[in-house]
Amino acid sequence: MQPKVHQGLLTAAGFRFAIIASRWNDFLTSKLVEGALDALERLGADEKSIEIFKVPGSFELPLTALKVAQGGRFDAVICIGTVIRGETPHFEYVAGEAAKGVAQASMQTGIPVLFGVVTTDTLEQAINRTGVKSGNKGFEVAMSAVELVNLYKTMDGGENLGKEKVFPHVV
Numbered sequence: 001m002q003p004k005v006h007q008g009l010l011t012a013a014g015f016r017f018a019i020i021a022s023r024w025n026d027f028l029t030s031k032l033v034e035g036a037l038d039a040l041e042r043l044g045a046d047e048k049s050i051e052i053f054k055v056p057g058s059f060e061l062p063l064t065a066l067k068v069a070q071g072g073r074f075d076a077v078i079c080i081g082t083v084i085r086g087e088t089p090h091f092e093y094v095a096g097e098a099a100k101g102v103a104q105a106s107m108q109t110g111i112p113v114l115f116g117v118v119t120t121d122t123l124e125q126a127i128n129r130t131g132v133k134s135g136n137k138g139f140e141v142a143m144s145a146v147e148l149v150n151l152y153k154t155m156d157g158g159e160n161l162g163k164e165k166v167f168p169h170v171v
């Protein structure tokens, strides 16, 4: 059997990206933002087609992502943050709400909203996920964002077609 396979190209040229970055643990999240920018640049995105929105913490990512996605100016929204279990007694609330809200923003708008939040037990694990050891989560989610905008463009048969069909309230 050879079923038809649908998958997105890894080319960012012509697409617009929003990065929403939490200020918490800025020495780590700034590395994640750098990783995301590195990926977008290397996949051909134009600097002018990328905008960064800063928010106080990861808890604030979902609503900001929703507003940015609803604005209709971007093809994908990349949310970035770091939540470390050992550093907060309300880890579950912050990380859980961030994950749930980011998914909701995507589902409500039809625009890919990526979850680039590093959630770890320890500071060391978080450091390792920001480019020091086991990859850079910002780079990875930016790659996923590019793949998805290409996949959805193909599925829609044209830019924004899906949005018009499925989400008439999103301009």
Ligand code: INI
Residues within 6 Å of the ligand: 022, 024, 025, 056, 057, 058, 059, 060, 081, 082, 083, 084, 087, 088, 094
């Ligand atoms: N926000 C984070 O992004 N990471 C954290 O580790 C964190 N801790 O540890 O509390 C955190 N808290 C702030 C939270 O995201 C909100 O900004 C705050 O609760 C105001 O709504």
